[in-house]
Amino acid sequence: MTAPTPTVTELNAARTAALIRKLTALADDEIILAHRDGEWTGHAPILEEDIALANIAQDELGHAGMYLELRRALDGSDPDRLAMFRSATEYTNTRFVELPRGDWAYTMLRQFMYDAYEALWLEAAQHSTYAPLAEVAAKAVREEKFHVQHTALWVERLALGTPESTRRTQTALADLWPHAAQLFQPVEGEDELVKAGIIPDIAGVRSRWEAVMVKHLQDKCGLRMSRDSFPGPARENHTEHLAPLLAEMQQVARQHPNAEVW
Amino acid sequence: MTQLQTEQVWQALQDVPDPEIPVVSIVDMGMVRGVEVDGAKVSVTFTPTFSGCPALHVIRQSIEDAVRGLGVADVEVVSTLTPPWTTDAILPDARERLRQYGIAPPAPAGEGLITLESEPTRCPRCGSFDVTLTASFGSTLCKRLYVCGSCKEPFEEFKSV
Numbered sequence: 067m068t069a070p071t072p073t074v075t076e077l078n079a080a081r082t083a084a085l086i087r088k089l090t091a092l093a094d095d096e097i098i099l100a101h102r103d104g105e106w107t108g109h110a111p112i113l114e115e116d117i118a119l120a121n122i123a124q125d126e127l128g129h130a131g132m133y134l135e136l137r138r139a140l141d142g143s144d145p146d147r148l149a150m151f152r153s154a155t156e157y158t159n160t161r162f163v164e165l166p167r168g169d170w171a172y173t174m175l176r177q178f179m180y181d182a183y184e185a186l187w188l189e190a191a192q193h194s195t196y197a198p199l200a201e202v203a204a205k206a207v208r209e210e211k212f213h214v215q216h217t218a219l220w221v222e223r224l225a226l227g228t229p230e231s232t233r234r235t236q237t238a239l240a241d242l243w244p245h246a247a248q249l250f251q252p253v254e255g256e257d258e259l260v261k262a263g264i265i266p267d268i269a270g271v272r273s274r275w276e277a278v279m280v281k282h283l284q285d286k287c288g289l290r291m292s293r294d295s296f297p298g299p300a301r302e303n304h305t306e307h308l309a310p311l312l313a314e315m316q317q318v319a320r321q322h323p324n325a326e327v328w
Numbered sequence: 329m330t331q332l333q334t335e336q337v338w339q340a341l342q343d344v345p346d347p348e349i350p351v352v353s354i355v356d357m358g359m360v361r362g363v364e365v366d367g368a369k370v371s372v373t374f375t376p377t378f379s380g381c382p383a384l385h386v387i388r389q390s391i392e393d394a395v396r397g398l399g400v401a402d403v404e405v406v407s408t409l410t411p412p413w414t415t416d417a418i419l420p421d422a423r424e425r426l427r428q429y430g431i432a433p434p435a436p437a438g439e440g441l442i443t444l445e446s447e448p449t450r451c452p453r454c455g456s457f458d459v460t461l462t463a464s465f466g467s468t469l470c471k472r473l474y475v476c477g478s479c480k481e482p483f484e485e486f487k488s489v
Contacts, residue, residue, distance in 0.1 A: 205412040
């Protein structure tokens, strides 16, 4: 893909560095969640869902590719190198996306929570004063619509299904909720980007997201939601689950670093 | 070589099929945004359908090959995201060819991006609205699966984006 031309006038060195951090954090969440979703390939409960989750994962990877192309336009870094040759200490994804895939309820609920967050962030990012980001957001938000429709329906089906599926969905929510807070942790220098209108204010995204969560998870699906707020650790602090994920994901690239055809 | 006309380039691109739905071309799909002929150099601007579409590099290569086939050595393929591609860009006769091929063409995309309800769909074979969504994702990013309650045939629908 051709890299968009950065509008240099709006970016000083500090903002460029902060924007690179933000784009990388966004991309890293997409890559890691896509990998977790991809683990279901061949293992999902039914064939249609196997295909659906693979489709969703593919979209998320597409979004990661767009974010990393934006980064390439700023510092010349290669998206494939960033994805395949960084270690766990260099990845800046949230714990929320790196936790093991769990059962189907856990996977669907995490995807729903993430999709709603992503759709709301992208919806706001369409108004970015940094034109290349606004363009990417306008593209990606159209694809998120299908994810949210799909996962919202699955969460409803599971939460209101059998006692077993209700119990599993409730357990997944209790596990995931504290970790979701990390999605809304600003990166270093993010406030400067918000002031310049380059990225949306994450606190505003969070309040809209929480309203969607309450409406769907509590009012529609009858799940019990925690009222506690959790701070969430910095994005550099990972669980023990990330390193094995990367080892699997990066294995082929690292064994054949000079391969030209994948 | 005589001066190449923009029209000839469009004609060549009209023969480049969508790799995943070969009954329509990339021009039919509204993916080609512009063609510029500047002396011996040709520049083609295209827009991707889905950002994660694995066929993108194939499409870029096919565009280059098609233009080189006209005897042009200097070909540039530029991609753009603005305005984002929508299924409304698919040309009317291509929509009919999709239907004949067994893929229900997309409903008008319109605005209101984040909705939880999907648009009405009709069976591409018998035209019935008595259809049931069986999977909201299909064999490619751009399609989903239905079954018709009237003629009982399963079919794919092009998602309206």
